[in-house]
Amino acid sequence: MVIPINNTRKNIARAKAIQRQNIQRLKKLNPAIDNKSGIYFLTRNEPQIYVGQARHLDERLASHLSGYEQHIDRSLKAHGLYSEDNPYGYKVNFLHYPESKLDEMEQYYIQLYAEKGWSLKNKTAGSQGVGKVKIAEFKPAKGYMDGLKQGRKNMAKELSHIIDKHLTVQLREDKQHNKVSQRAFEKFKELLEEGK
Numbered sequence: 001m002v003i004p005i006n007n008t009r010k011n012i013a014r015a016k017a018i019q020r021q022n023i024q025r026l027k028k029l030n031p032a033i034d035n036k037s038g039i040y041f042l043t044r045n046e047p048q049i050y051v052g053q054a055r056h057l058d059e060r061l062a063s064h065l066s067g068y069e070q071h072i073d074r075s076l077k078a079h080g081l082y083s084e085d086n087p088y089g090y091k092v093n094f095l096h097y098p099e100s101k102l103d104e105m106e107q108y109y110i111q112l113y114a115e116k117g118w119s120l121k122n123k124t125a126g127s128q129g130v131g132k133v134k135i136a137e138f139k140p141a142k143g144y145m146d147g148l149k150q151g152r153k154n155m156a157k158e159l160s161h162i163i164d165k166h167l168t169v170q171l172r173e174d175k176q177h178n179k180v181s182q183r184a185f186e187k188f189k190e191l192l193e194e195g196k
Helices: 005-029 057-066 071-079 099-115 144-166 179-194
Strands: 038-044 048-054 091-096
Touching: 005 057, 005 091, 038 057, 038 071, 038 099, 048 057, 048 071, 048 099, 057 071, 144 179
Parallel strands: none
Antiparallel strands: 038 048, 038 091
């Protein structure tokens, strides 16, 4: 089957237009994003992170917004970019490095964040060539209690967000002077603080 040249040109033009729109979306979030090489960090609900490398930061980050191949692409589609209306979306940061240092620095930051206990969205330990290994070699073992702790933190964030945006929480009038109720209310406020 032969595809007419006009259709190919239209498809290329459409892809370039989408890329420009995605770069603009990213620049609204982080105006410093440019076309230089470096390591980028996509963070969401800290401590969750994806570390990547790019010869052209703006183009690579824009490709994540329109891609479907990688796990992070699908996660970006599901959760979106950070905004006031979307506090659980992804934030975008980066550091410039020359192309010759990208493999080394990507691996360094993936290992660093793994050692600090961040939940990594990466599937490998970085690099485009030699030394590319599965991420499980860097991830600390997580147990049942770690899962409960993270679940509590996630729930506290969600409750805190809902209350801040939509609700007023206070003791009932008949419990205002009850010491047990006052302690329970203080404990509830402490739980909400865990989510901030």
